[in-house]
Amino acid sequence: MIQLPPYPSKPLEEKVSRRTFLEQLSLLGACSGILQLASTLQGASMSQGAPKKVALLATEVRRHSHAQHFIDRLLEGYGWHGEHYFPKLKLVSLYVDQFPENDLARDRERRHGVPIYGSIAEALTRGTDQLDVDGVIIIAEHGQYPTNAKGQKQYPRYRFFKEMVEVFERSGRAVPVFNDKHYSTRWEECVKMVEDSYRLGFPLLAGSSLPVTWRIPSIDMPWNSDLKESVCVCYGGVDSYDIHGLETAQCMSERRHGGEAGVRSVHAMRGRKIWDQLASRTTTEQLLIAALNRSHQCRPPSGGPWRPPSADWIQEACPNPVAYWIEHQDGFRTTLFMLNGLVQDFTYAGMRADGSILSCLMHLPMPPAHTTTADFFNPLSRRIEETIALGHATYPPERTLLTSGITLFAVESLYRGEVALNTPELNIPYQVGPQSSYWRG
Amino acid sequence: MKTLAFFLDTFEEGSPAQQVLDRLLFGWPEKGAVASTTWDRIRVPQQALNPAMKKRLQASSKLQLSKDAKGATQGIDAWIIAPGRPENWKTRLAEDWHECLSNSPARGWVIGIPPLSWCRGEASMSPSFQAGTPMPYTWRLPEVDIPWKCPLSEIMLLVRGAYPEAETHGVDALLGLTSHRQGGESGIQHIRLLRGDAVWKGAREGLFSWDLFKAAVSRTHSKQGDATVDGRTQDIVGLGMVPELARDTRAWIIQHVDGLQSVLLTVDGILQDETFAAQSEDGRLYSAQIYQPPKPNDHRYSRLTTAITQYLEHDKSTMPPERHLLWGELLECMDSMMSEDILVQEWDRTCKPFGVNRSPWSPEGIVSKP
Numbered sequence: 001m002i003q004l005p006p007y008p009s010k011p012l013e014e015k016v017s018r019r020t021f022l023e024q025l026s027l028l029g030a031c032s033g034i035l036q037l038a039s040t041l042q043g044a045s046m047s048q049g050a051p052k053k054v055a056l057l058a059t060e061v062r063r064h065s066h067a068q069h070f071i072d073r074l075l076e077g078y079g080w081h082g083e084h085y086f087p088k089l090k091l092v093s094l095y096v097d098q099f100p101e102n103d104l105a106r107d108r109e110r111r112h113g114v115p116i117y118g119s120i121a122e123a124l125t126r127g128t129d130q131l132d133v134d135g136v137i138i139i140a141e142h143g144q145y146p147t148n149a150k151g152q153k154q155y156p157r158y159r160f161f162k163e164m165v166e167v168f169e170r171s172g173r174a175v176p177v178f179n180d181k182h183y184s185t186r187w188e189e190c191v192k193m194v195e196d197s198y199r200l201g202f203p204l205l206a207g208s209s210l211p212v213t214w215r216i217p218s219i220d221m222p223w224n225s226d227l228k229e230s231v232c233v234c235y236g237g238v239d240s241y242d243i244h245g246l247e248t249a250q251c252m253s254e255r256r257h258g259g260e261a262g263v264r265s266v267h268a269m270r271g272r273k274i275w276d277q278l279a280s281r282t283t284t285e286q287l288l289i290a291a292l293n294r295s296h297q298c299r300p301p302s303g304g305p306w307r308p309p310s311a312d313w314i315q316e317a318c319p320n321p322v323a324y325w326i327e328h329q330d331g332f333r334t335t336l337f338m339l340n341g342l343v344q345d346f347t348y349a350g351m352r353a354d355g356s357i358l359s360c361l362m363h364l365p366m367p368p369a370h371t372t373t374a375d376f377f378n379p380l381s382r383r384i385e386e387t388i389a390l391g392h393a394t395y396p397p398e399r400t401l402l403t404s405g406i407t408l409f410a411v412e413s414l415y416r417g418e419v420a421l422n423t424p425e426l427n428i429p430y431q432v433g434p435q436s437s438y439w440r441g
Numbered sequence: 442m443k444t445l446a447f448f449l450d451t452f453e454e455g456s457p458a459q460q461v462l463d464r465l466l467f468g469w470p471e472k473g474a475v476a477s478t479t480w481d482r483i484r485v486p487q488q489a490l491n492p493a494m495k496k497r498l499q500a501s502s503k504l505q506l507s508k509d510a511k512g513a514t515q516g517i518d519a520w521i522i523a524p525g526r527p528e529n530w531k532t533r534l535a536e537d538w539h540e541c542l543s544n545s546p547a548r549g550w551v552i553g554i555p556p557l558s559w560c561r562g563e564a565s566m567s568p569s570f571q572a573g574t575p576m577p578y579t580w581r582l583p584e585v586d587i588p589w590k591c592p593l594s595e596i597m598l599l600v601r602g603a604y605p606e607a608e609t610h611g612v613d614a615l616l617g618l619t620s621h622r623q624g625g626e627s628g629i630q631h632i633r634l635l636r637g638d639a640v641w642k643g644a645r646e647g648l649f650s651w652d653l654f655k656a657a658v659s660r661t662h663s664k665q666g667d668a669t670v671d672g673r674t675q676d677i678v679g680l681g682m683v684p685e686l687a688r689d690t691r692a693w694i695i696q697h698v699d700g701l702q703s704v705l706l707t708v709d710g711i712l713q714d715e716t717f718a719a720q721s722e723d724g725r726l727y728s729a730q731i732y733q734p735p736k737p738n739d740h741r742y743s744r745l746t747t748a749i750t751q752y753l754e755h756d757k758s759t760m761p762p763e764r765h766l767l768w769g770e771l772l773e774c775m776d777s778m779m780s781e782d783i784l785v786q787e788w789d790r791t792c793k794p795f796g797v798n799r800s801p802w803s804p805e806g807i808v809s810k811p
Contacts, residue, residue: 063671076675079659082718082728084676104671216732217472217805218584293470296734304454306738308468308475349473359473363582370735371662372713373674440583 051090052134052388055123057160059143060098061105064367066141066180067096068104069377070384075112078378081441087385092133095123097156098143120163131171135388136164139180148185150415152239157181158189165196174202176391178384181208182243182404185411187425190404194397205384205393206400208244210346211251212383213376214363214439216294220255223434226353227256229333231287233295234346236338238268238322239411245336246324246403248346248362251438253334254399259431261330266406267420268413274323274337275315283351284335285311287359290349291337294361297344318342324410325420329427336410379439394437398430445480445753446513446547448538451525452494457552457574458523459493460742461749465521466501469743472805478750484513510541519753520549530556548756550749554609557773560766571752572765576610576715577617577801578748579741581729582660584804587719592623596719597653597704599661599712604691604779605772611705611715612771614731616764617801618717619703625796626767628698629788634778635692640706641684649694649704652726654678656718660730663713677711686710693775698792748801759801763793 054074058067071094077086094116096105109116117123126132140157147153157179168174177197183190183206197204221227230253234245254260269277278285292298292309300307301317318339326334349359365371383394405426413421445465449458465483468475484507485494498504507513514520522538524530535556542549549570551559560572587593596619600611620626635643644651655678658664666686667673677683688710695703718728734740751757770792778786 068672069674072672072674076673078674079661082656082659082726084655084659084679086676107671214582216580216582290473293473293475296738296740298738304737305459305463306469306740306743307463308470357473365662367672368669372664372668373662373672375662375674 051088053092053132054089054135054137054388055093055095055126055133056091056137056139057095057120057123057164058097058105059140059145059155060100060103061094061096061108062100062102062142063104064374065143066377067139069374070137070139070180070381071105071108073377073381075108075114078373078381079375080378080382085382087381088389089135089385093117093123093126095120095160097140100144120160121167124164124167125171131167131173131175133175135175135384136177137180137384138164138178141180150239150411152185152411154185158184158186158193161193161196165200168200168202174200176203176205176388176393178387179204179206179400182206182400182407184404185239185408187405187408190401190408194401197397203387203391203393204397205387205395206397207395207403208247209364209376209380210244210248210362211395211399212379212438214365216296216361216363218438218440219358219360220436220438221252221350221358223255224257225255225350225358227253227332227350228353229283229287229335230348230350231284231291231335231337232346232348233288233291233337233339233343235340235343238338238414239407242322242324242336242338242410243403243407245338245346246334246406247400248348249334249336250399250403251395252348252350252358253328253332254430254432256332258330260398260402260429261328261332262428263326263402263406263423263426264329265327265420265422266409266413266426267325267418268322268410269325269418270322270414271320273418274321275311277323277325278311281335284333287335287349287351287357288314288337290357290359291347292343294347294349294359295343295345296361296363298342314339314342322414324406324413326406329429376439379437383437395432396430398428399432402426402428402430442481443479443518444482444484444516445478446484446507446517446520448486448510448513448520448522449489449525450534452489452491453525454493455737455739456523456525457742458489458525460739461521461523461552461746462497464743464746465750466497466503469746470740471743471747476747476750479754480518484517486510486513510537514541514545514547517545517547519547520545521552521749521753522549522555523552548753550753552745554613554765554769554772557766557769560762560769562762569758569762571749571758571760572768573617573745573748573760573801574610574613575741575745576614576731577759578744579734580732580744580805581802582732583729585727585729586800586802586804587618587622587727589621589799590623592722593619593701594720594722595650595653595702595704596717597649597657597706598715598717599654599657599706599708600715601707601709601713603689605776607707608691608693608705608775609772611707612768614715614717615703615705616760616768618719619697619701620760620764620795620797621800622701624699625794626697626764626792627794628792629767629771630696630698631785631787632696632771632774632778633694633785634775634783635690635694637690638684640687640690640692643692643694649692649702649706650720653704653718653720654706656726656728657716658683658712660716660718660728661712661714662730665710665712683711695771759799760797761795763795764797767792767795
């Protein structure tokens with residue numbers, strides 16, 4: 001048995017809304033800083049007042065690194081709803097952990113006058129002894145970091161986060177935070193990050209761009225659907241693109257009747273076993289085919305033009321598949337297929353109780369092959385701005401806590417010989433409202 | 442036994458002929474499922490035989506070779522023409538096809554635009570045919586269309602590519618956006634061509650809407666310039682970079698009889714995708730990217746194949762013949778302006794007014810809560 005800590009001592013399954021949580025903290029007089037935050041959130045709007053000051057903490061800034069995408073959207077603007085939009089956020093400080101030969105951080109510092117500080121604390125306090133920004137963006141993706149025995153790259157997301165939290169605590173004030181991709185590669189760290197956001201009362205937005213990018217067709221899972229099963233088909237590596245695939249499925253699944261109930265087991269496997277397992281799962285197979293029918297980059301084994309996907313040639317085209325079989329607390333199922341060699345995009349299919357299937361492509365206009373600017377970061381940049389300007393996360397941090405946990409347990413499952421793992425730690429129920437947050441305008 | 446004749450000159454991977462024929466033989470994705478046709482036989486003239494076509498013959502019993510074009514048309518229920526190269530319309534091939542299809546009772550679809558004589562109906566043609574590229578049918582990002590009966594004041598389409606391919610596809614897309622406006626299409630008064638630096642000088646002089654240009658550019662995913670070097674998302678319009686980035690720019694400013702101004706602008710060097718922006722008389726702006734899915738799947742041909750089969754199998758037409766005539770005449774006019782270096786051409790042809798009661802494009806998404 002792997003030893004993981006129990007879920008937060010103040011369980012999130014109590015479904016304490018952020019507003020309620022803040023109100024409780026305010027009543028308790030827990031911290032003057034939190035009271036200050038709670039008051040500043042009232043009546044906030046995207047268009048009011050001076051631009052919010054933000055700090056961005058990056059691992060490295062080079063062409064097409066995640067940090068470059070976010071920094072340039074803050075500094076240069078981006079296409080949004082039929083105009084070139086300049087965010088109402090002012091990037092006032094950077095912390096950059098590594099400077100590769102093709103570094104662009106220095107170039108951006110020079111051209112835009114955004115100082116790079118030598119430490120996270122300095123970037124957040126900007127020469128004072130107090131927190132001096134209105135929001136923090138953590139982009140700890142890409143860069144040279146060690147990989148552990150399980151194949152997880154040890155990006156310093158948790159270190160960045162904790163150093164930030166220390167400044168919050170020292171300053172008696174906390175501000176909204178965005179964390180790119182999954183929280184950490186250690187479960188207890190993921191939990192602490194979400195706990196910190198509740199403890200200090202700051203809005204925490206996290207995760208991938210997949211839930212917010214274009215969808216083809218432009219659909220969302222109707223809220224409160226009687227959804228029974230979700231499948232995501234994607235490509236990429238373990239502990240890398242799997243989180244994107246899981247978020248693709250989760251942003252749809254969480255809209256089911258009753259909301260997300262949490263995950264009770266995760267079983268990851270590679271190779272031929274996947275097809276054996278699939279043979280006993282008719283609905284999953286139907287959804288796999290339905291998702292593939294939404295792919296715009298699905299190639300039969302011979303290469304060349306499109307052919308209707310069939311079980312035979314899927315196996316032939318994809319000699320090294322990876323799948324995560326996920327059982328939720330309420331009997332709901334999610335399956336993630338990473339089918340390298342067959343597809344190069346992210347597609348979703350879900351089956352409702354009446355047998356109808358809803359499916360779409362989560363469209364990533366990916367550079368450099370098809371585009372130049374990775375504009376799936378446009379809607380994510382916009383959601384970050386909303387979170388910082390309005391003072392509440394567009395979608396709950398529990399989504400990414402759950403997908404982070406599934407990712408970690410899937411990695412563990414593979415590491416331990418592709419065994420099924422019970423996951424009481426992932427008993428993380430949460431609910432979302434009817435509002436859609438994907439790009440459609 | 443239902444039979445379709447499929448005319449093509451060469452069969453090359455990635456060509457429109459390959460994209461459509463493969464879908465008719467093997468199926469294509471439509472609304473998340475695999476669609477198929479009801480034709481039992483698809484006849485292809487022998488002249489198209491090559492190694493790629495041999496593979497299809499081995500893979501599908503539906504596909505049959507016929508000795509010649511005449512043989513292919515015997516007893517057919519429908520026909521499709523998919524020329525490999527636009528210049529082939531000017532060869533004897535087109536005449537052969539036309540001769541074979543004259544007096545045929547079958548409906549047909551031309552992928553692209555046929556010679557004007559076909560559109561004018563100067564020779565007896567099959568009861569009706571449709572002509573079109575994937576441009577009016579492919580997905581849009583976002584799923585935006587000009588509302589039916591919308592009073593449009595100006596529309597701009599940004600396309601890329603060399604002449605005449607860019608214009609051929611561009612006019613097809615443009616008419617797909619404007620033919621269902623208030624009053625329908627009532628004809629064209631004159632066309633102005635600006636080339637090179639004159640395009641940007643014309644913009645400064647207000648010959649076309651800079652606001653529409655900005656809106657259309659904002660829909661791109663493939664800005665050129667610094668973005669190609671370091672991924673920068675800079676405002677290439679606001680920073681005044683466009684004239685320096687632009688290569689071989691052509692702006693066709695088309696003045697319609699009802700006051701609408703259509704602008705077809707080539708954006709090589711500026712963008713690598715197709716977008717549009719339009720303004721209604723009440724000032725409302727509409728803009729979107731006309732999505733080009735990655736090759737080799739190129740699923741805009743799936744959308745086109747759906748439109749083709751809807752017409753050929755179910756007689757669901759999207760455009761009246763007058764629309765193809767206008768498309769062909771516009772291209773002919775453009776051709777003479779390009780070759781004779783004419784900058785302003787008065788429209789001296791009669792143009793029968795026409796309208797359509799629905800757009801050829803349809804959204805696939807369902808309405809979700811905003």
